[in-house]
Amino acid sequence: KxxxxxxxxxxxxxxxxxxxxxxxxxxxxxxxxxxxxxxxxxxxxxxxxxxxxxxxxxxxxxxxxxxxxxxxxxxxxxxxxxxxxxxxxxxxxxxxxxxxxxxxxxxxxxxxxxxxxxxxxxxxxxxxxxxGDIALSAVKTMPAGRKPVETRYVRGQSMKPVLKDVLQGLKEGRQCYVVAPAIDENLELDIKGVTSLYEGMVKVLGKDWTIGLLHGRMSAAEKEEVMTRFKAGDIHILVSTTVIEVGIDVAKATMMVIYDAHRFGLSTIHQLRGRCARGPVQGTCWLLSATKDMAAVERLQKLQELRDGFAISEYDLQLRGPGDLLGTRQSGLPAFVLGDFEKDPAIMEAAVQDAAAVLARRDWPPLMEYVRQARDSVRYID
Known part of the structure; x- marks a missing residue:
């Protein structure tokens, strides 16, 4: 990109x-x-x-x-x-x-x-x-020398089963992300928070390894300082929320542990695990989850075999429908009583062509006024 x-x-x-x-x-x-x-x-x-x-x-x-x-x-x-x-x-x-x-x-x-x-x-x-009529291009190839991330589902809420592998990686000069869905712990919903995870990891591993914390409540200067130190290799383990989901590029950070993985959308997990595939070394992502929801477990297990982002989005679309495609329901996304994106591509294509014809002719003033109002009031199309 x-x-x-x-x-x-x-x-x-x-x-x-x-x-x-x-x-x-x-x-x-x-x-x-x-x-x-x-x-x-x-x-x-x-x-x-x-x-x-x-x-x-x-x-x-x-x-x-x-x-x-x-x-x-x-x-x-x-x-x-x-x-x-x-x-x-x-x-x-x-x-x-x-x-x-x-x-x-x-x-x-x-x-x-x-x-x-x-x-x-x-x-x-x-x-x-x-x-609609936006020219669409897709780059499906990985940069030269990159390898797809190896993803492993781990049942439970503890990092203990993967700690040996993480520590071995750190000894080899690799770095690790630890991701949680929230800043603060929520005992009622049983959600891990990055602050408590960070404090716990400092107590257990702080003598041998430098651990950093990154989340959305920190100032821009604080975030920049943490990321600069992580890129330089001064921080070995970075405990973070999804603020690292986009654009973070640290070649030596080839390990990731995601807590409460069932609380993330598949596309979000795919984006997150892409952070540990920025160099020539094989990246590994562990998905920790103690959920008893078998549908959620099946989704996480599916990520162990699905590596292509487009295949993941197709699977996500089948499971959750278009409104949740990007992880949370987006306002403005179409919802249909009868239509189905997966099963009705022909009628969707016909709808695109019909809409283009209507807009080209512009010969029905009430409809054009409706289009104008819809255009002015829309907030999101994605």
Missing amino acids: TVVAMAAIRACELSGAQSAMMAPTEILARQHLKTLQSAGIEAKLLVSSLSRKEKQEVLEGLKTGTVSVVVGTHSLFQDPVEFADLGLVVADEQQRFGVSQRRQLLEKGKGADFLMMSATPIPRTYAHFLY
């Missing part, structure tokens, strides 16, 4: 227009900035944690055109941001942004091209129906 984005940004830069690359988290935005700069593309960063002076310098450069490429978070589509000539908008992990948010940024240019990117695979029939 990053290579595709860089090619598009470079082409836009050569045409004389400006580019904006939007990421859902500051950690990912800063990572993209470093990648672009390492490829010789002069880019600036615009995120909320910058000082007022730093922000003002970037805003002035965008307005005058002296800044041609900017990378940022939600700060990019705020009112003070003006572009001299915005020609391209790139939204990475685009499912994290609402339609109105993307539109705000697009409207800062005149006829700007729009590249949406996501590592969450969606079945082609479903994607075509959902995204």
